[in-house]
Amino acid sequence: MEQKNLDLSVNFAGVTLKNPVTTVSGTCGTGKEYANFYSPEQLGAISVKGMTLEPRDGNMPCRIAETPAGMLNSIGLQNPGVHAFIKNELPRLEKCGAVVIANVAGNTEEDYCKIAEVISETSVAFLEMNISCPNVNHGGAAFGTDAATIERLTKNVKAHCSKPVIVKLSPNVTSITDMAKAAESGGADAISLINTLLGMRIDIKTKRPVLHRNVGGFSGPAVFPVALRMVWQVRNAVSLPILGIGGISNADDAIEMMMAGADIIGVGTAMFANPMAPIEIIDGIKQYMIKNGIERVTDITNSVIPWEN
Amino acid sequence: MKYKILSNTPLREGLELFDMRVCAPDFNALPGQIAHFLCGEGTTLRRPLSVCDCYSQSGMQIARFCYEVRGKGTKWISERIAGEEVDILGPLGHGFETVDGAKAVLVGGGIGIYPLMSLSRIYGKNAVALLGFRDAAHINLTEDFEAYGTEARVITDDGSSGRQGFVTVLLDEALKSGGYDIIYVCGPKPMMAAVSKIAEKYGVRCQVSMEEHMACGVGACLGCVCQTMLADGNHGYKRVCVDGPVFESSEIIWEAAK
Numbered sequence A: 001m002e003q004k005n006l007d008l009s010v011n012f013a014g015v016t017l018k019n020p021v022t023t024v025s026g027t028c029g030t031g032k033e034y035a036n037f038y039s040p041e042q043l044g045a046i047s048v049k050g051m052t053l054e055p056r057d058g059n060m061p062c063r064i065a066e067t068p069a070g071m072l073n074s075i076g077l078q079n080p081g082v083h084a085f086i087k088n089e090l091p092r093l094e095k096c097g098a099v100v101i102a103n104v105a106g107n108t109e110e111d112y113c114k115i116a117e118v119i120s121e122t123s124v125a126f127l128e129m130n131i132s133c134p135n136v137n138h139g140g141a142a143f144g145t146d147a148a149t150i151e152r153l154t155k156n157v158k159a160h161c162s163k164p165v166i167v168k169l170s171p172n173v174t175s176i177t178d179m180a181k182a183a184e185s186g187g188a189d190a191i192s193l194i195n196t197l198l199g200m201r202i203d204i205k206t207k208r209p210v211l212h213r214n215v216g217g218f219s220g221p222a223v224f225p226v227a228l229r230m231v232w233q234v235r236n237a238v239s240l241p242i243l244g245i246g247g248i249s250n251a252d253d254a255i256e257m258m259m260a261g262a263d264i265i266g267v268g269t270a271m272f273a274n275p276m277a278p279i280e281i282i283d284g285i286k287q288y289m290i291k292n293g294i295e296r297v298t299d300i301t302n303s304v305i306p307w308e309n
Numbered sequence B: 001m002k003y004k005i006l007s008n009t010p011l012r013e014g015l016e017l018f019d020m021r022v023c024a025p026d027f028n029a030l031p032g033q034i035a036h037f038l039c040g041e042g043t044t045l046r047r048p049l050s051v052c053d054c055y056s057q058s059g060m061q062i063a064r065f066c067y068e069v070r071g072k073g074t075k076w077i078s079e080r081i082a083g084e085e086v087d088i089l090g091p092l093g094h095g096f097e098t099v100d101g102a103k104a105v106l107v108g109g110g111i112g113i114y115p116l117m118s119l120s121r122i123y124g125k126n127a128v129a130l131l132g133f134r135d136a137a138h139i140n141l142t143e144d145f146e147a148y149g150t151e152a153r154v155i156t157d158d159g160s161s162g163r164q165g166f167v168t169v170l171l172d173e174a175l176k177s178g179g180y181d182i183i184y185v186c187g188p189k190p191m192m193a194a195v196s197k198i199a200e201k202y203g204v205r206c207q208v209s210m211e212e213h214m215a216c217g218v219g220a221c222l223g224c225v226c227q228t229m230l231a232d233g234n235h236g237y238k239r240v241c242v243d244g245p246v247f248e249s250s251e252i253i254w255e256a257a258k
Ligand SMILES: Cc1cc2nc3c(=O)[nH]c(=O)nc-3n(C[C@H](O)[C@H](O)[C@H](O)COP(=O)(O)OP(=O)(O)OC[C@H]3O[C@@H](n4cnc5c(N)ncnc54)[C@H](O)[C@@H]3O)c2cc1C
Pocket: A065, A066, B034, B045, B046, B047, B048, B049, B050, B051, B066, B067, B068, B069, B070, B071, B072, B073, B074, B075, B111, B114, B115, B210, B211, B212, B213, B214, B240, B245
């Protein structure tokens, strides 16, 4: 097949993305940090570091711990506030033509609604509700682990937001499908999953947890099978478009995630070892399509053939 | 970027300390900058090492890294042999600022002595190196400072070689006799905090190289922060990988740096 016949574009909740590969919130800053490697407009979209209404300092270090095939982080939503983002970072992203996902969090439901109003006035393409950050005491995951709260919060935010709303789910729940259904009933335009799993490491020499906050969010290749399973279950429970995230490090992982039901995918932790990972994944998906005679990348989505049991 | 290893040998027999030289044509590191090493199977994150030295020899640009084997990442690096390639991100970060015509004190403890080497290359005899080691068996690299013309004064925790005590004793003496314009320090945090205090006492400018666990190395993840005093007088976190690793010692909130 000719390369030129390949269609990598995806219509995600009404927005056309040039390819299905995004970089996920908290791992890619606002794009400029990786300028030596690629520019954010080469991606389907970029989800910027989680923002709150007011600036946040974040947690005391140590904030990073390695694990077998993964890592823990406890950043604690350090960010300069949504207004600083709009003033200092957004113009550059606009200029290069990047599709921006604004990842936002609040201490209260009111915060989420206010920030949604602020984002609605900008050129940002999507609002991503981070209701799944495990590293803060208020808000964050507290909103993302109860179905009734997810439905109510989503409804409220939708009423204050002119942008498509993506609800980012926490894997730290008993039933991921209940949470996805709650987001759907609340009127979400799309779902992203997974945020990090809650984890812990202890330094046996000092008896101290490696992270100053004791526990933190677990990500990286180790969480991939969990993320894949959750995306597959959610695909079979709701009809919303899905941004599949968690442990994706190469094109094979990305394709697997799409087969499980993701419309688009997100790359995070893998960039820390390989800053070129998102670009290599785009290329790898192209190669896979050529090799397998697939013209439209959307044909990969949900193409898994599960065993009958 | 991949770089070819020229040599990777123990710094001193019997110690888990290594000296790696790589051929790095486009790697123009300033003193104090860092490199982020991709390690093998079993590691998810890169490992940060300070550039020990960066120099050219017979027309070849060489970057030098000295390191201690601590865990699986540094172990993997130590097993690489000449001719193999290593994947390094860098040079990264904001390094030491050198001042023309100044007299400098280089203060290092343990593996903290390594980033001072490129300052020794620049300052030569206009610097004195105050180097603290655990004991006589752990002394290394002193002759390299001497080779650049920098006098190396050694002190050990147990007195098994040189003076007994901590480098702060040597620093206090040096500053008492006067004539120094700037201090550069790298080592364990309590030592850097003590050095910072002494610098303040004598009113001498002091730059410190900080250490935190890192993930991205490029300023994107906010994982590597240390607490600093901002220009507006408020406390705020700065990133060791891009805003540092070198800071003015007066910027660091030492009580928060544990
Ligand atoms: C700016 C900077 C410069 C450094 N320069 C040097 C140098 O020139 N020579 C040298 O020997 N060492 C240096 N270090 C320390 C070196 O990075 C660690 O010893 C190394 O990361 C340990 O990795 P490991 O896999 O061997 O140990 P493990 O304990 O297996 O590491 C587990 C995780 O913790 C992190 N980690 C553990 N200890 C440290 C530490 N002290 N600092 C930062 N991260 C740590 C590792 O990077 C890894 O992510 C520097 C650290 C920083 C932050």
